Amino acid sequence: MKKFPSYLMIMILSLSFVPSTIMASESNLKNVTSENKEMPAEVKVMLSRLEEIKAMDKSALSRSEKKELREEVRSIKSDLKTTNKGVFLSVGAIIIIVLLLILIF
Known part of the structure; x- marks a missing residue:
């Protein structure tokens, strides 16, 4: 039972980093797709x-x-x-x- 709070904290921290990585990948994706049209x-x-x-x-x-x-x-x-x-x-x-x-x- 003592591991549950630590797992919960790890899960919340890992989910908090998702939006920043999504935003970073979207800006790079726009540049890549515009260059790689051929x-x-x-x-x-x-x-x-x-x-x-x-x-x-x-x-x-x-x-x-x-x-x-x-x-x-x-x-x-x-x-x-x-x-x-x-x-x-x-x-x-x-x-x-x-x-x-x-x-x-």
Whole structure:
């Protein structure tokens, strides 16, 4: 029971620092997004290929050709998803991190 006030104090202190870090990241984010408007050349090529496939008249294609186009679209979309440069944490990873932090304190 004596640990509860200390955990409460740590939680309140950690939450008090959140607004200042959010404000700092928003100002930097505006500068980064304005500079990083250009897409890489390979992404432009992939997007243009997707537009070409969408504009095609698929009624004249055979079954196997349609299947190849679908596979190509899926591969291009998966490649575009992997070009995003970011760190993604799953819900399980976040829970494990929180549990480890609780165990440490």
